[in-house]
Amino acid sequence: MNLDIRMPSLTAVVIAWIAVAAPFAAQAQSAYDEQQQLIAQVQADKRTVVLKSMALDDAQVRAFTPIYDKYQAERKELMQRGVDLLNLYASNYDSMTDDAAKKIMKNWFKLQDDKVDLVKDYARQFGRVLPAAKVIRFVQIENKLDVLLQLSAVANVPLAK
Numbered sequence: 001m002n003l004d005i006r007m008p009s010l011t012a013v014v015i016a017w018i019a020v021a022a023p024f025a026a027q028a029q030s031a032y033d034e035q036q037q038l039i040a041q042v043q044a045d046k047r048t049v050v051l052k053s054m055a056l057d058d059a060q061v062r063a064f065t066p067i068y069d070k071y072q073a074e075r076k077e078l079m080q081r082g083v084d085l086l087n088l089y090a091s092n093y094d095s096m097t098d099d100a101a102k103k104i105m106k107n108w109f110k111l112q113d114d115k116v117d118l119v120k121d122y123a124r125q126f127g128r129v130l131p132a133a134k135v136i137r138f139v140q141i142e143n144k145l146d147v148l149l150q151l152s153a154v155a156n157v158p159l160a161k
Contacts, residue, residue, distance in 0.1 A: 053141050063129035071122045
C-alpha cells in the first residue's frame, strides 16, 4: 500500500494541527477556531489519502464514500475530544493533582475505547457493501494514519510532572 501519495501534505497539516492544538498555545477562541480549521483540513487530506489507498472501483467508491463521510463526522467529534483532553492536561500541567490525573486518565481511556468501537462499527458497515479484503484494507489504512497522528502528538506533549 502506498500511503505517501499525499503524506507530505497530511504530515504538514498534522504538525500544524498539533502546534495549534498544543495546550501551551494562543488565546482560547482564536486557538479554538484554528483547531477547527486544522481538524477540517486533516479530514480533507485524510479522505484523499484513504480513497487513493483503498483502490476501489467506481461502484465501490459510490458505496464507500457516504459511509466514510459519516465515519469522518464521528471521527471529528473524537478528535475534538482529544483536543479538549489536551487542553485539560495543559490547564493542570503545572499543578497536577491526583484527582485531575485520574480524570484525565479516565477520559483518555474512554476516548481510546470509543475510537476502537467506532472503527469496529464502521468496519461492519463497510462489510455490508465491500468485500472483506477491502474492509481490512480500510482498517489498516486507518491504523497507519492514526499512528502518524499519535506520533506527532506524543512528541509535543510533555510528560506529567
